[in-house]
Amino acid sequence: MVDYLISVATLVTIYSMVSLALNVRWGWAGLFDFFVYALVAVGAYVHGVVTLPPAPPNQYGDQYILGLHLPFVVGVLAAMAVTGFISLVVGAIALRQLRQLYFGIMTFSAVLVLAVVIMAEPELFNGVIGLYGVEQPLSGIVTDPTAYSLLFLVLCVGVLAVVYVVLERLFWSPFGLCLRSIRDDEVAATAFGRDIFTERLKAYVIGGLIAGLAGALLMTYLTSFSPGGWSPIETILIFTAIILGGTANNLGVIIGTVVVFGVIGEGSRFLPDIPGHSDAFAALRIIAVAVLTVVVLRWRPQGLLPEPHLRDAAKSSLDAKTSTKRT
Secondary structure (H helix, E strand, C coil): CHHHHHHHHHHHHHHHHHHHHHHHHHHHCCCCCCCHHHHHHHHHHHHHHHHCCCCCCCCCCCCECCCCCCCHHHHHHHHHHHHHHHHHHHHHHHCCCCCHHHHHHHHHHHHHHHHHHHHHCHHHHCCCCCEECCCCCCCCCCCCHHHHHHHHHHHHHHHHHHHHHHHHHHHHCHHHHHHHHHHHCHHHHHHCCCCHHHHHHHHHHHHHHHHHHHHHHHHHHHCEECHHHCCHHHHHHHHHHHHHHCCCCHHHHHHHHHHHHHHHHHHHHHCCCECCECCHHHHHHHHHHHHHHHHHHHHCCCCCCCCCCHHHHHHHHHHHHHHHHHC
């Protein structure tokens, strides 16, 4: 049971980074983006081919590019660099011409194209079989499987904490305020001299970097990754986590991810079996997420933790100073 709980906590922690990546793009910049989970997949694949040794010739038909057998940290940095570059290219093309719904359709189509290319070209990432056998970086420190899982969880939580702190600083920075002003009113932001294209492109790249980081950690933990492990439905679940937790609220997004992927996603596995439907829990999970999304949008569209505003932060700071003077 302990191993299972550690596994769930690790996956929820990694998915929280993915949710934060999408939150920067959608919650902050107003970009209805489906491409974020494809970048998680790219980050996982890149990390795999950088850290794996060269593919053995004629053994089980495995084939993939690179096979550099480099350390874990190099694989993570490579994954972030590639996903950041892809985000820069896709954003530079799409953000200049497309807005709102059309941008979402374009990114959704890009996911499908990327999946087909990866499956059709086994020379890239071993086709439908995918990559497997990725080395676990902390296995040399501890040999006990439970201790290793716990240590990797601590690493993931530490990385999530760093990402959260950085995004919180960006949220209240002039860049974050500018992004949200563009999201709320592009015409007014343009009138005040904001470069909408450049600012949104920055947000798109930042989201891509975080998605690549999450993909590298996901590949490291699972030690394998294939086209069957990612689909547009994953992005829908991430959207639900953001809507539930509170759009543009970093802490709320993490809480929403815990509920969607932890409580609902894993809790559905413990439902009683339905005769003749051994995989009913998967369908029930999707139904529960869909119902939850409708309920939240109808009765609490701001989410569990509403988006904080500058006036709220100023009021909290003033209250704290007043309380300090009184004591």
